[in-house]
Each structure stands twice: as C-alpha cells, then as structure tokens.
Amino acid sequence: MRSSERRAVGRTITVTILVIVLVVAAGAVYFAARSTSSAPTSMTPGSPSAKTSLVLEEEDQPDTLDPAVTYVTPGWEVVDQVYQGLVTYNGTSITAFEGVLAKSWTVSADQMNYTFALRNGVTFSNGDPFNAYVMWYSIYRTIVMAQAPYWILNQNLAAWNGNTLNVTADKLNSINYFAPSAANLTIMMNPHQSVQVVNDSAIRFNLGYGTNGMAPYSDFLATLETPMAMAVDPAFVASHGGVTAGLPNGAMTTAMMGTGFYELQSWVPGQSVSLIKNPGYWADGLPQSELNSAISPAILNNIIIYFKPSAASIADLQSGNAQMIFVPVTYYNVTKSIPGVTTAILSPAFGSAEAVSYLYMDPQAFEPFNNTQVREAIAYGINYGVIIDNVFAGHAIQWVGPVPPGFQYYNESTSGLNPYQYNATKAAELLARAGYVSHLPSGTVLNPSGEVFPRVNFLYDSDSPTDSQAAQIIATNLDAIGMSVTLTALPYKTYSSVIFSPSTNTTSYPMGIGFYSEDYTASIDYVYYFTSDNYIGTSNYASAPAISWTRNASTSANGAAVISDFRNITKTMYANYTDIWLYVAGMMTVNQNEIAGMTPNPAGSAAGYFLYFNTVHYSS
Amino acid sequence: MLLGVALIVFFISHVLSPDPALLWAGPRARPETIRAVAAAYHLNDPLPAQLYYYFQGLVTGNFGLDPQTGRPIMSEILFYAPNTLELVLASMVIIIVLGVGLGYLSGMRFGTKVDSAIRLFYLTTWSTPYYLGAVVAILAFASYIPLFPSGGNGGVGFSVAPTTGVFVLDALLQANWLAVESGIDHLILPATTLALLSFGIVPRIMRSSILDTRWSTHVKAARARGLGEGEVRRKHILRNALIDTTTVIATTFGWLFSGTIIVEQIFAWPGIGQFSYSAIISVNYPVLVACVFVFTLGVIVANFLADIIYPLLDPRITLGEGG
Numbered sequence: 001m002r003s004s005e006r007r008a009v010g011r012t013i014t015v016t017i018l019v020i021v022l023v024v025a026a027g028a029v030y031f032a033a034r035s036t037s038s039a040p041t042s043m044t045p046g047s048p049s050a051k052t053s054l055v056l057e058e059e060d061q062p063d064t065l066d067p068a069v070t071y072v073t074p075g076w077e078v079v080d081q082v083y084q085g086l087v088t089y090n091g092t093s094i095t096a097f098e099g100v101l102a103k104s105w106t107v108s109a110d111q112m113n114y115t116f117a118l119r120n121g122v123t124f125s126n127g128d129p130f131n132a133y134v135m136w137y138s139i140y141r142t143i144v145m146a147q148a149p150y151w152i153l154n155q156n157l158a159a160w161n162g163n164t165l166n167v168t169a170d171k172l173n174s175i176n177y178f179a180p181s182a183a184n185l186t187i188m189m190n191p192h193q194s195v196q197v198v199n200d201s202a203i204r205f206n207l208g209y210g211t212n213g214m215a216p217y218s219d220f221l222a223t224l225e226t227p228m229a230m231a232v233d234p235a236f237v238a239s240h241g242g243v244t245a246g247l248p249n250g251a252m253t254t255a256m257m258g259t260g261f262y263e264l265q266s267w268v269p270g271q272s273v274s275l276i277k278n279p280g281y282w283a284d285g286l287p288q289s290e291l292n293s294a295i296s297p298a299i300l301n302n303i304i305i306y307f308k309p310s311a312a313s314i315a316d317l318q319s320g321n322a323q324m325i326f327v328p329v330t331y332y333n334v335t336k337s338i339p340g341v342t343t344a345i346l347s348p349a350f351g352s353a354e355a356v357s358y359l360y361m362d363p364q365a366f367e368p369f370n371n372t373q374v375r376e377a378i379a380y381g382i383n384y385g386v387i388i389d390n391v392f393a394g395h396a397i398q399w400v401g402p403v404p405p406g407f408q409y410y411n412e413s414t415s416g417l418n419p420y421q422y423n424a425t426k427a428a429e430l431l432a433r434a435g436y437v438s439h440l441p442s443g444t445v446l447n448p449s450g451e452v453f454p455r456v457n458f459l460y461d462s463d464s465p466t467d468s469q470a471a472q473i474i475a476t477n478l479d480a481i482g483m484s485v486t487l488t489a490l491p492y493k494t495y496s497s498v499i500f501s502p503s504t505n506t507t508s509y510p511m512g513i514g515f516y517s518e519d520y521t522a523s524i525d526y527v528y529y530f531t532s533d534n535y536i537g538t539s540n541y542a543s544a545p546a547i548s549w550t551r552n553a554s555t556s557a558n559g560a561a562v563i564s565d566f567r568n569i570t571k572t573m574y575a576n577y578t579d580i581w582l583y584v585a586g587m588m589t590v591n592q593n594e595i596a597g598m599t600p601n602p603a604g605s606a607a608g609y610f611l612y613f614n615t616v617h618y619s620s
Numbered sequence: 621m622l623l624g625v626a627l628i629v630f631f632i633s634h635v636l637s638p639d640p641a642l643l644w645a646g647p648r649a650r651p652e653t654i655r656a657v658a659a660a661y662h663l664n665d666p667l668p669a670q671l672y673y674y675f676q677g678l679v680t681g682n683f684g685l686d687p688q689t690g691r692p693i694m695s696e697i698l699f700y701a702p703n704t705l706e707l708v709l710a711s712m713v714i715i716i717v718l719g720v721g722l723g724y725l726s727g728m729r730f731g732t733k734v735d736s737a738i739r740l741f742y743l744t745t746w747s748t749p750y751y752l753g754a755v756v757a758i759l760a761f762a763s764y765i766p767l768f769p770s771g772g773n774g775g776v777g778f779s780v781a782p783t784t785g786v787f788v789l790d791a792l793l794q795a796n797w798l799a800v801e802s803g804i805d806h807l808i809l810p811a812t813t814l815a816l817l818s819f820g821i822v823p824r825i826m827r828s829s830i831l832d833t834r835w836s837t838h839v840k841a842a843r844a845r846g847l848g849e850g851e852v853r854r855k856h857i858l859r860n861a862l863i864d865t866t867t868v869i870a871t872t873f874g875w876l877f878s879g880t881i882i883v884e885q886i887f888a889w890p891g892i893g894q895f896s897y898s899a900i901i902s903v904n905y906p907v908l909v910a911c912v913f914v915f916t917l918g919v920i921v922a923n924f925l926a927d928i929i930y931p932l933l934d935p936r937i938t939l940g941e942g943g
Contacts (some may be wrong), residue, residue: 064689071646146653148646246656248690265777270700270890270898272776304776308888311755312770315763321770463901493902497643519648533648 051618053302054595057313058326065267066252067227068142071149073354073517074307076227078273081303081613083230083258084295086116086135087221091293091599091611094349094521095408097221098292101130101231101259111216111557114205115198122282124233125263130282132203133177135231136188139195140167142228144245152223152519156210157194165193169245177234215555218562219522226520233257261298261614275303275613293599299617317341317590324591326609329395330466335590343590345395346600349406350587350609353602355515356404356526357467359474359580360499360539366456366510369539373434375577379420381427381481382474388583391469395586400574402530403566404516405584407523413566417574419581428481438482455484459498459512462489466585467513474513485511499537507536513582514538521602523566524554530579531569541578594620625916626909630674633905634667643903644687661687661906674909683910688902693910696895701914702785703773704884704891708876708918710811715819715872720865723826724858730831738823746820750882757813758886767809771888774806775799810887818872818879825868829861836860863934866926873922877915 062075067083070076086102099105102116122130142150143159144167159167165187175184188197196204205224208214223229232252237243240251256264259282262275277298284297306313306322310331316322318338327335329351335343359378363369388396398419403410424441431438432446436453439445460471468489475485488509490498498507499514514537516529530538531546546569553565573579589598589609596619598610610616641658642649649657658664661684662673677684683693719742726738745753762770775787778799783790788807791799833839834857842856843849880893881900888894892911899907 069690146650146656148649148653150653151648151650154650246653247660250685250690250692253689253691268773268775268890270884270894271772271888274776302777306772306776306888308771309755309886312758312762312886312888315758315770318763319766321762321766491901493643496647497639500647501642 051594052300053304054300054324054613054616055304055306055316055322056324056326057306057308057316057322059307059310059313061269061307062267062273064248064253065256065264066249067230067232067258068145068150069147069248069253070227071147074305078264078267078275078305079227079230079256079258080260080611081262081275082256082260082264083227083232084260085226085230086118086224088225088294089521089601089611091601094602097225098294100294101135111218112207112214114207114220116203116205118201118203119282120201122259123280124231124236124257124259125278125280126233126236126257127280128233128235128257129178130231130259131177131200132197133175133180133184133188133200134234135203136195136197137172137175137177137234138231139229140172141232141237141243143167143194144169144172144243145248146246147248149226149228149519151211152226153228154210155212155223156207156217156220157205158209158211159194161190161193161209163192165190167193169243172234173238173242175234212551212554215551216557217554218557219520219524219554222520222522222525231259261296261612262303265302271307273305275305277301293615294612296614298614299597300613303613303616314338317592320592323595324589327588327590328466329392329586329588331590332393332395332586332588335588340593341590342593342595343588345586345588346609347406348397348584348586349404350600350602351396351584352399352404352406353518353521354585354587355517356399356401356584357470357513357515357582358401359582360512360514360537361579362507362510362536362540364540365507365536366454368434368436368454368456369510371434372577373430374436375580377427377430377434377438377481378478378483379427379577379580380423380430381483382420382477382580382582383422383424384420384583385422387470387473390473391466392583392585395588396583397586399581399584400570401579401581402527402573403523403570404518404526407521407526409523409563409566412563413570415567417570422477424477424481431481431483436482439480441480453483455486456511457488457509458485459488459490459495459509461492461495461513461515463492463495467515470582471513488512499535501536502534509536512537514579518602524550527553527566527569530573539578541573543572546572594618621920622913622916625912626675626678629905629909629912630671633903633908634670640687640903640905657687660685678909678913683913684906686904686907688904688907693907696907697892697910697914698785700890700892700895702782703787703889704877704880704893706773706786706788706807707811707814707880707884707889707891708873710807711815711818711876712869712873714812714815715822715876716869718815719819719822719869720826720862723823723865724830724861726823727827727830727834727861728853728857730827735827739827742820742823745816746818746824748817750814750817750879751886753817754810754813754883754886757809761809769806769809771810771886772806773889774802774804778802810883810889813887814876814879814883817883818875821868821875822865822872826861826865829864830857833857833860859934863930866929870922870926874915874919877918 060074062078063072064070064075065078067079070079084100087097088100090096090098101119101122103119105114105116107114118132140159142153143157194206194209196206198204207217236257240255241249254267261278261281263278265274265276267273281297283295310327313325313327314334317325335341361369361375368374384398399405400414400417400419403413428438428440428446435450437447437450458475460467462468471487475487478485498509516526519525527550531550534542549565549569553562556562587609597615597617599615600609601611641654641663645654645657662670686693686696722738726735729735758770761767773787780790780794780796780799783793788800788803791803839856842852880891881897884891884893885897892914896911899911
C-alpha cells in the first residue's frame with residue numbers, strides 16, 4: 001500500500017471512529033438521562049405536576065409583549081396576565097366594569113372627566129410601587145410611542161393640550177415617578193391635559209384632547225380596559241431603553257414587568273410563552289371580600305402557551321399533552337368526538353369579538369358599484385346557507401351590521417330587518433335592470449343586448465381557510481348570474497394593509513371579503529369603523545348622516561338616543577347595500593373535562609374566550 | 621454570491637411591497653405612525669439612497685431594527701439561527717446515515733426487491749410536500765402513536781443558559797440531563813421529518829454512483845489483484861461512490877434550509893425558517909434579507925466543507941492547487 005493511500009485510509013478511519021464515538025456518546029447520554037429521569041419533568045407539555053400547571057395551545061402568536069404596541073389577540077392574552085389596568089369587565093357582562101388597579105371611580109356630570117381612586121399597596125412584581133404618577137406615565141407612554149393601536153386612546157386623549165403643554169418622550173424619560181420633584185408635579189398635576197394626577201393615589205382623565213374633539217365618549221371605560229392603558233413600571237422601561245416618540249421599544253418587546261398575578265418566565269417566539277405565578281403578587285394578602293375575579297391571585301403555578309397548527313393542537317389534546325386548545329369552529333365535529341374533552345360553542349358576542357365578515361364594494365375604485373341595483377344583485381346572488389353549512393358546518397350565523405351580534409343594541413338596531421337572502425332569480429333580474437347581461441338559474445339570458453359585467457378583482461385573506469372557501473362559493477354564485485370575478489388571495493398582513501388603507505380610486509382590489517374584530521368591546525367600535533373610517537375595506541362609505549349618527553351615538557349617555565342612532569345607521573346601510581353582511585363564525589371552547597374556572601368574556605382575548613388565567617384550575 | 625443575493629432580495633422586496641410603511645405600521649395605524657415608520661427606515665428616500673443604507677447596514681454587520689418588533693435584527697438572528705442549526709445538523713446526520721446506507725444497499729442489490737423497495741421509499745418521501753409530510757408525521761407519531769411531542773424544541777421551563785444557543789448542546793454542557801432528554805425527544809420527530817422529506821436525492825445519487833463504479837475496470841482490477849470483497853467494496857466502490865454523493869449532500873444542506881421554513885412552522889420550532897416565514901408573509905424585508913443572508917452563508921459553508929472532504933475520499937484531489 002502506498003503511503004498516500006495509507007494516510008487516506010488513516011484519515012477515513014479516524015473520521016469514522018470519531019463519528020461512531022460521538023453517536024455512541026450521544027446515545028449513552030440520552031439513555032442515561034432517560035433512565036435517571038424516573039418522573040417526567042413538570043415543564044414538559046402535558047405533564048402538569050400535581051395539576052398546578054396547564055398547557056394551552058393555539059395557532060397565532062403574539063406580535064410583541066409590550067402593552068403599548070401589541071395589536072393581536074395572543075399578545076393581549078399574555079399581556080392580560082402580567083399587566084393590569086384601572087378597570088376591566090366584571091366577567092359576566094360586556095358592559096359592566098369592576099376595578100382592577102382602581103378602587104373606585106366617578107364621572108363628572110358632563111361626562112368629560114373620569115376620576116379614579118387607586119388601590120393602595122399595589123406593586124410591580126419587582127417590588128416597585130404603583131401610584132398615580134406611574135399611571136400618568138403609562139398612558140402617556142402609549143400615546144407618545146404612537147404605535148398602531150394607540151388610536152384607541154387617542155380618540156379622547158392626546159399628548160398635546162393644544163396650548164402650552166406637550167408631554168414629550170424627553171419629559172417622560174426625565175420625571176421621577178416614585179419621588180417626584182416639585183417641577184415634576186407641576187407637569188403631572190396640570191389640569192389642562194388629558195391625564196392629570198390628582199394626588200399620588202388618584203388620577204383624572206380629561207376628555208376632549210383627542211381626535212374626537214371636545215365631546216364625551218360613552219365607551220371610554222372600554223378603551224381603558226385595553227392593554228394600551230395598562231400600568232408599566234417607569235424604572236423598568238427606563239432600564240430597557242426608555243421612551244422614544246413614534247417608535248416601538250425593542251427591549252420591551254420581550255421583557256415584561258407588570259402588577260399582574262403572573263410573570264413572564266419565557267417567550268420563545270415561534271414556539272411558546274411560559275407564565276409563572278407572581279410570588280409577590282400585591283393582592284395575595286387581601287381578604288376575600290376585597291377580591292374580584294380580575295385581581296384574585298392565580299391558582300395554577302404555571303401556564304404554558306404553545307403556538308402550533310390546529311392539527312398539532314388537536315393531536316396534543318387527544319394525547320393529553322394539552323389541556324386547552326383554541327381552534328376554529330370548523331373543527332367542532334373533530335374535537336367533539338374526542339373522549340374526555342368538552343367542546344362548547346359560546347354565545348354570538350364571542351364570535352363577533354373575533355370577527356364579523358362582510359363583502360365590501362368600493363364604488364370609487366370600480367364604477368359599476370355606484371349602482372345600487374348592482375350591489376343589491378350581489379346581495380341576492382350569494383348563497384349564504386351554503387357558505388354556513390359547507391364552510392362552517394353550520395356553526396356560523398348571518399348578521400345585519402354594523403352593530404355586531406351579541407353586542408349591546410344589536411337586537412334593537414336590527415329589529416324588523418332580516419339578513420340578506422339568497423335569490424338567484426331576483427339577483428339576475430336586478431343585474432339585467434342595471435344594464436348588464438345576466439343569467440337566470442334556468443339558463444335564460446336576461447338583457448342579452450346589455451353590457452357584459454366587467455371582470456373585477458375579488459380580494460380575500462389566503463391565511464383564512466374559511467374565507468378562502470367562502471370566496472370560492474361567492475365567486476361561483478356571482479358567476480352564475482353573470483358577474484365574473486378574479487379571485488385574488490393575499491396573505492393576512494398584506495391583505496390587512498389593503499383593507500385598512502384609506503380608499504383611493506386606484507386600488508386593485510375594489511371588492512372582497514372584509515372582516516372586523518373588536519379593538520375594544522363596544523358596539524361603537526364597529527359602527528365607527530364601518531361608517532367613519534373610510535377605508536377600502538369599508539366600501540369607502542362616507543355618508544354625512546351616518547357619520548353624524550355615529551358621533552351622536554358615541555357621545556350620548558341616553559340609551560334610547562343611541563338605539564335610535566344605531567337603528568338609523570343600520571337601516572340606511574341595509575337599504576343601500578353598502579356592505580353585504582355575510583357571516584359571523586361561532587367561537588368555541590375546547591378543553592379537557594377536568595379544567596374549570598374559565599370566565600368567558602370577549603374582551604379578555606385570552607385564547608379568545610376567557611378573561612384571565614388566574615381563575616382557571618383543575619376540578620379533579 | 622452574497623452580493624448577488626443581497627441585490628436580488630432588495631429589489632424583489634421592493635417590488636413585492638410598494639408601501640411597506642403601511643404594512644409595518646400595522647392595521648388602522650394613524651398617518652403619523654405610518655410617517656414615523658417611513659422616516660425610520662428611509663422609505664421616502666430614492667431607491668439608490670435606500671440601497672446605500674441597506675448595504676451600509678450589511679457591510680457593518682448591522683441589519684438594523686426589525687420594523688415590527690423594534691428589536692435589533694442581528695439579535696433576533698442570533699436567537700433563531702442556533703435552533704435551526706440544531707435541527708438541520710440532526711437532519712443531516714440522518715440523511716447521511718440513511719441516504720448513504722440505503723443508496724449503497726440499493727446499488728449493491730440492483731434489480732432485486734430490496735432495490736425496488738428502497739427506491740419506492742425514497743421517491744415517495746422525496747415527492748411529499750413538506751406541509752403534508754410534517755402534518756402526517758405529527759398525526760402519526762404525536763397523536764395516534766404518541767411517541768414524540770408534536771412541537772417545540774423542548775426548552776420550555778428549563779433553566780438552561782443559552783451558551784451556544786443550541787438547546788441540546790447547552791443542556792449537555794450544563795449536565796442538565798432532563799433538559800437533554802426533553803431536547804432530544806423534541807428533536808427526533810422534526811429532524812426525521814425534515815430529513816426524510818429532503819433526502820431522496822442522496823440515495824438516488826449514491827445508488828447511481830454505486831452502479832457506475834461496481835462494474836468499472838478499476839474495481840475489476842482490484843478483484844483481479846486478489847483483494848477481498850469487503851476491501852473492494854469499502855475502498856473501491858463505496859469511497860468512489862461517495863465523491864458524487866458528497867457534492868449532493870452539500871447541496872442538500874441548502875435544501876434543508878428551505879425545508880425549515882415549512883417544517884419549523886408546523887413543528888413550532890423556534891428557528892430561522894419560521895422567522896423567515898413570518899417575514900415573508902408580512903413583507904418584512906429587512907428581516908427577510910438577514911434570513912436569506914444566513915441561508916446563503918449556510919450553503920456556502922456546506923459547499924466549503926464538501927470541498928474539504930473531497931481529498932479525504934480521493935487522494936488525487938488536493939486543495940489549493942490550480943488544475
């Protein structure tokens with residue numbers, strides 16, 4: 001054998017031996033580890049030790065864990081466990097509030113001022129105290145950062161008082177919130193601003209500085225329930241980059257420091273969030289009489305939320321590796337058939353909170369949509385029953401907007417109005433009357449000398465399997481009467497940037513399936529979106545009377561007047577076929593039978609259907 | 621190569637997203653928010669100026685801030701990349717062992733039922749889309765036969781300091797055996813799935829190389845020289861066949877990276893594939909560029925390693941000499 005060949009063989013042998021040694025070592029370590037682990041770790045999914053931890057699985061993930069920035073349900077879900085705001089829903093109603101960091105509150109006679117008395121002894125989980133100065137900072141931080149969801153607060157609150165005071169990032173970063181100087185107090189106690197410190201345990205909100213102008217806002221408390229109004233620790237934020245005007249704080253994306261009953265143990269983006277019980281939770285020592293469902297200490301020590309596709313979540317539920325999962329209602333029959341698992345459909349308000357779906361038609365972008373008969377033809381041309389049966393297996397309802405089903409004033413607003421009905425014959429006749437060639441179900445051509453309806457792009461969210469299927473059905477329905485559409489799918493982010501864009505007559509997507517989900521739990525949130533925002537996804541609807549009714553409804557405390565306004569809006573949009581109200585999918589709870597203590601509330605956003613994890617526990 | 625990739629990604633991203641500020645600012649963002657995003661990322665500047673800022677960042681190793689999280693993209697990459705490396709390396713081990721082994725067996729048993737069965741196996745897995753194969757794997761081995769967890773890297777709840785970022789390795793270094801077990805348990809299913817769905821080309825080329833060499837003149841000469849069959853197979857057939865296969869294995873490394881985009885998503889694996897996926901669907905091109913850079917580097921490194929391995933297989937090949 002030549003020496004070079006020997007060297008080559010030597011190298012090969014060396015490499016081979018090295019690989020074998022590594023594989024054997026890894027195997028030995030693995031099996032050694034297996035043999036030494038007599039009990040499974042409490043942290044592996046599905047093994048809640050002594051039933052003090054729980055695994056929840058869902059598909060969507062948080063965008064960020066900064067309460068001033070997060071704008072998706074999973075983000076709110078986590079934030080709700082770690083941070084706290086002044087008020088929240090009482091767990092049984094979507095219009096009744098109870099105090100969290102606020103002990104009580106009063107509203108001025110003109111409804112322009114909300115004064116909150118704060119609880120004493122509240123601390124962040126690092127021990128830093130909570131007080132009115134901290135609350136002042138927290139609200140202004142959201143406003144100064146001005147990230148996407150800040151508009152919720154900005155409707156009524158602003159950093160600039162329009163005259164002499166402008167709360168800037170520099171001011172926010174320079175004030176001592178735990179021992180404020182006289183100069184600090186002068187700023188924070190200035191009565192001519194949106195948020196005013198009354199004393200260290202009282203704070204006042206003065207409405208009128210935001211985009212709504214000098215007017216009260218009947219759902220102001222609902223806006224304060226959102227993460228944007230939750231208390232953050234100024235010292236913690238300062239040590240994580242402070243506040244920069246107009247920009248998110250990257251360090252606060254993954255770092256959390258709240259007053260809530262859980263702390264963030266870890267967030268592995270793309271995989272999981274792990275929450276651990278706050279050992280120094282401020283309400284731990286409170287007597288039962290002072291507790292409510294929103295501030296009670298957590299029962300379970302550990303909550304792990306995995307972000308997995310629905311198929312994987314169902315597999316884990318089936319194998320016992322997950323105790324709760326959140327999957328679309330289209331899986332109802334699948335989860336219902338799993339032994340030991342409870343599947344229940346919640347009331348319509350929950351489905352509405354998640355999404356109400358409709359068909360938008362932008363008349364500025366596509367001239368034929370200016371014709372009411374065309375829009376009416378579309379309303380009659382869609383087979384709603386087939387969509388609900390085939391796409392949602394029957395677990396969806398038709399609705400009449402813009403007030404969502406299950407929300408306050410829905411029944412009163414829609415009284416006497418039936419959801420749009422499928423009638424292909426009538427649809428074809430309307431299309432023919434509008435001047436276009438159309439087809440009856442029998443095949444007869446109506447108005448053969450008319451204009452062929454121009455082909456139009458039809459947008460839908462390709463990340464939504466249900467909307468994708470519904471779009472196919474609608475396209476087939478419309479094609480049958482003589483309207484050809486080109487189905488155009490965009491992934492959610494791109495899709496939402498289209499439908500939430502200010503309307504222009506140059507959009508490539510003049511028609512499509514739109515949706516709206518709550519930003520805060522109030523009918524006005526939906527109504528405002530449909531009547532006043534003037535987005536592509538709202539059919540570019542900008543009716544002066546509707547805007548006026550909306551404004552009246554949002555500023556009135558008179559229930560009858562609000563109903564009248566909502567009813568006027570509903571009837572006008574209904575008769576005008578402004579948007580074609582399609583469906584509201586059901587929302588369901590899916591959990592192992594032994595899980596109890598969930599407090600469903602659409603505003604909680606936790607897995608979409610329960611308020612806080614603190615009351616969840618094992619019943620056996 | 622990196623320069624070319626950077627340019628391609630930059631221009632494709634700009635074509636895909638005519639108004640990224642609107643998208644990055646989030647739904648219903650106020651105009652002032654959209655303006656702030658546009659200013660922060662120079663989106664209102666002319667294209668050449670944007671290209672300048674883009675390359676300035678790349679050259680300094682600073683990918684900038686993620687427009688959707690505000691975090692430095694480099695720190696996000698450093699978090700995700702080791703997880704992907706863990707998955708890809710585990711898959712590579714499976715591919716090399718299984719691919720070379722099955723290819724060798726198939727070639728040596730040419731025309732037999734074993735050959736047919738092996739070919740059927742690798743062609744079936746190879747032609748299966750990632751999204752389908754991954755879901756089937758979960759249903760089969762996490763649900764119906766619950767042998768493995770359905771997702772995650774196994775690190776949840778363990779206090780393992782991220783020394784290298786590769787969870788199993790860090791757990792090993794810190795002698796946290798429960799974490800090692802959890803990490804391996806969670807690694808097996810996604811790594812095997814990724815490997816099986818990507819490895820088809822390896823046994824195919826191995827088999828073909830075996831067929832080319834087993835009846836070649838130098839093998840006949842070796843037998844004529846009286847060498848034992850084992851030695852002939854090992855030194856003259858296997859080693860020669862491995863030269864082509866090594867090239868393919870290096871290529872497969874790049875293929876694996878593309879596979880991670882889907883596999884990580886389905887297995888909730890917190891890697892750069894999933895990070896890329898979210899960047900793609902949100903047209904987050906600052907992040908996308910960084911991810912493509914990492915993938916490209918991975919491919920370059922894999923090919924470099926292949927070049928190093930060639931001389932080990934064939935003494936006639938030497939590094940550093942022009943031909």
